[in-house]
Amino acid sequence: MSILKGFVVALRFGMLMLFSLIAGLVNLVSFIFPPAKKSVSGEIALITGAGSGLGRGMALSFARLGATIVAWDINEEANEATVQMIRQEGGKAFGFVCDCSKRDDIYRVAQQVKTSVGHVTILINNAGIVTGRKFLDCPDDLIQKTMDINTNAHFWTTKAFLPHMMEQNHGHLVSIASSAGLMGVAGLSDYCASKFGAVGFAESIRSELRIQGKSGVHVTCVCPTFINTGMFTGSKLKNVAMLEADDVVREIVAAVQRNQFMLVIPRDTAVFINLKG
Template sequence: DVKNEHVYITGAGSGLGKIVSKKLAKLGANITVTDIDLTAAEQTVQEIELEGGNAIAIKVDVSSPENIKESAEIATKRFGNVTILINNAGIVSGKKILDISNELVKKTFEVNSLALIYTTKQFLPQMLEMNKGHIVTIASAAGYIGSPGLVDYSASKFAAIGIDESLRTE
């Protein structure tokens, strides 16, 4: 039951994040919709509100721990402590290893892997204090099987799965 839970979801301006946000809102959760694209996040919130749900939109660059902290403060003021964190944001270049810049490789890892650590470090302490909470990682089959044109993406998703599995054992 997610009624009245506070869900903080990254990359919720479109795609799977948007779909999950809308579904959880229909089930009664309060949703913090975060995305690098504020307009897209606001559109998701508008759709949630039209269906009777509660949500706020916050522009978040998940590669920035400081930005995550700032957004957490805004979200907590609105809906209280986060009880469900969904790490969904992701980027993919689709370029072969010799065609991708080192900067884009770095950004892929920041968004697809390191962001999971940043968000977990932000929200896990309150969850432990409340003895309540869930952390969900959205990864990809590319995190299990490599593919051409996805070296950086697959490696970052392998890392995301490793972070999630290690966190579970910790």
């Protein structure tokens, strides 16, 4: 009996190694020969948190590729500045003030977008906040808000815009999560929990879409380490190398154009995450 058990364990281990090797080879081949980039010209791309950092960068980049931008932010002035930057370059953009921590506000503004701009075909959930304190020092209302913006908003925006994408079998959901959604980090407990939620939601929706045969609706989940947008200024993070926002934006846009599901930046972080697995 114990010999049989040992044989089953060895067989399972062997299969795990074989599948890991196959997955590694598939990744290597797609790294050497990346899939062709799709056009985003004529798509309607909604970006939450478009008033600064990655949101503004993505809005400008997708507009330069011919997409119509729907910019959402709680900060009206910053959001409008993004819209004006796009228009000055000859792009198309529409700004809406939306508090992504509030479900009713999301549904209300989503309806305005549908009637005044059209159906969103690329939805980028980017708005995010960080408390940046040890867990017991995090005020309850900030923990709640972090979950509302970084995770729950993804549910409500997706509910608002996914049905039309599914009807047309055409669209793209983009979740700007974080490497903090793959590994727990001290001093970022509520942020990590919210980003684990965003990653889990993206993975689940991707599976649901596959099972329902919606091969034309894609999902991209973005997990960068720390970026020099100013979001983590003030957080007591030590010895952390910062990524350049422009580099991250470039990689996100390319991942969307290649329908890549998981984007971990920098790439070598994936090794630690895989070892954890």
